[in-house]
Amino acid sequence: MLRFLSRELHSWRLMHATSNRLVRPTDRVETLVLLTLWVSALAGLLIALTVGGNTYATHKATADVQGPRHSVSATVTTPPKQDDDPTIVVWRRPDGARVTAAVDAERTDRTGRVRIIWLDDQQRVADPPRTATDAVVEGVMAGLGVMMLTVLGWWGLVLLVRAAADRHRMRRWEAEWRDLDIDSHR
Structure with missing residues (x-):
């Protein structure tokens, strides 16, 4: 867990937003994609709150008119x-x-x-009578369901972006090492 967290914090260095030539274009694209995923996760949280609130309101209205x-x-x-x-x-x-x-x-x-x-x-x-407690529980469960889908989707996409970027970096690194390899086996 700490390793994953340290990688996430490391990826948000401000260096990626500068004109530093040591930062590769892949790193800049990765940072942009991860930033977009963070913003979409916040949007998913707002959607979860909206779904939970709407579910609560609907079930509460049903409980009130029965x-x-x-x-x-x-x-x-x-x-x-x-x-x-x-x-x-x-x-x-x-x-x-x-x-x-x-x-x-x-x-x-x-x-x-x-x-x-x-x-x-x-x-x-x-049917058994619906209560305000039932409406609260159903609203919370609906919101948590949407939030879990958001978190799992975000986590999967972050891992996918990380894996693709790491694979690209490793290929580039190997190619650079091959270019620097001097015939030292004589």
Whole structure:
């Protein structure tokens, strides 16, 4: 890690921006490309913040407009036969009437298992209520996902640019050593 960091700090010498003839054109191009990658990484950070904020706002708005819901304990009567089949559950309303409904299956559904399901005002099965905490978590996860893609892309491109520049420098160095080689084997 420290070796990578020292290489990065070394690459940002101001010498590359001067007219020093000891700095090769490859070094100047490498510095320009790496500087462009740093600026694009900052742009990626801003995009990640925007995506996270928009995701949060969307999910928060959904949580704010959803209708009231309440939970009920229901007993599984028919577990799913296949993965995409619903589970059949039964529960009793406050007036004592028995209600049967199909709900999304869970892996642990077995006959007789008690599950918590959510009902809306018309006593229909509904999704669990969304909370502000859910909106925050989803916004942060969306932002972190974009940020991770940015970081991995930046890191890969930096390594690629470094490898290409190092390979070019090594070829040039070998050629210069061959030009300076004096027949010293006599």
